[in-house]
Amino acid sequence: MKAFEASRVAAGLPQRLRFPVPLVSGVIEKRPNRFVMECHLDGQQESVRCHVPVTGKVAGLSYKDMQGLQLPCLLSTPSNVANRKTQYTVEALALEPQGQVNTWYGINQSASTRYIGHFLSAGAIPEIVADAGQLVAERKVGKSTRIDFVYAQRDLIEVKTPLAAIPLHTSTNPLVQQMLHSRQSGKQSKGSHPSRLTRHLGVMVDELEQQRLILDSAAALDQGTSTSCGQQPRSILVQSYMYDAPAFRRPTTFPTSLIGLAVERARLAGVELWQVNMALDPEGVTLLKYFPIAEFGGAPVAQ
Structure with a gap:
């Protein structure tokens, strides 16, 4: 599989997003509930309660699993901290x-979407967005579904x-190794409910088919031909990883699962389906x- 290296494709364009304030390092002590992790900050004696931007499991770890793992973490300080x-x-x-950290794994999914938006707007991924001026963030599509970005009022x-x-x-x-070993004979954790992703995929398919139908009808009326040579609408699902992940492969359970059928x-x-890998560190995102x-339909050409 050919990967479009950012350094070649986006030569001279920003591939680095710096945080206005560097992240703070610490250690996760425990996760008492879905919204909170208790973390011990470097240089401080007492732990602090921190917001968790993920309602489900992180890396398959339950709340109980995270107790006592002492996982290093990076923390941000929101600008509106007085209201939190x-x-x-x-x-x-x-x-x-x-003290031995080589790789940070980003877990803030909302921030991940913002980072992708930044790189799209910066022209760093021209195969998806060629003209940043036509990129709009978060649009309502269908009755109640919001899509992260719309490009050229079409994609x-x-x-x-x-x-x-x-x-x-x-x-x-x-x-962590000890925890995984104790898991081997226990029950496997269930995956997250796929309803949100299946809903988004359904809306993307419906919108894609509707736009194609409109274009084909308009072309047939104007020229008596189809729009096979015209600029066709696109629906793009971006799999974003805030670490250098291997290429996505569909799990063997996909064909019989709800999410598998939707995919x-x-x-x-x-x-x-596109994959974007980023690297996160205390200073920013690359x-x-x-x-x-x-396997999801081949490599689309740049527009």
């Missing part, structure tokens, strides 16, 4: 022991950041690479 119950937001975690771009793909099994943290319908309808997933 927590002073920090957990942005990333590491699987190595404290739908939805960003998903799958946290279950974080490779927990590669952890060198002895506490297959989207693939057959022409929805494109665009590493991006590429279309070949």
Whole structure:
């Protein structure tokens, strides 16, 4: 599979987004509920309650699993901290022991969408957005579904950041290894409910088919021919990873699962799947690479 390296495709364009305030490092002590993690900040004696920007599991870890793992983390301080119950937001975690961190895994899915929006607007991914002036963030499509971006009043771009793909099994943290070993004979955790993704995919397929029908009808009336040579609408699902993830491959359970059926319908309808890898560190986010997933319909050409 050919990957479009950001350094080549976007030569001279911004591939780095710097944070206005550097992230703070610490260690996750526990996650008492879906909204809060208690973290111990470097240089401080007492732990602080931090906002968790993820309602579900992170890397497949339940609340109980996270107890005592001592995972290193990066925290941000929101500008509107006076109006919040927590002073920090957990942005990333590491699987190595404290002091030996080589890779940060971003977990803030809303921030991931913002980062993708930044790189699209900066012209760093021209195969998806060629003219940043025609990119609009978050539009309502259908009755009640919001899509992350609309390009040229035609193309739908939805960003998903799958946290279950974080490779927990590669952890060198002895506490994580011990937890995984104790899991082997236990029950496997259930995946997250796919209703939101299946709904988005359904809307993207419906909108794509509707736009094609409109274009074909207009062309038939004006010229008596189809629009096979014209500029066709696109629906693009971006799989965003805030680490250098391997190329996405459909799990073997896909064909019989609800999400698998939705993905297959989207693939057959022409929805494109692209993967974007970024690297997160205390100072900012770097665009590493991006590429279309070949098994999802091949590599689209730049517009």
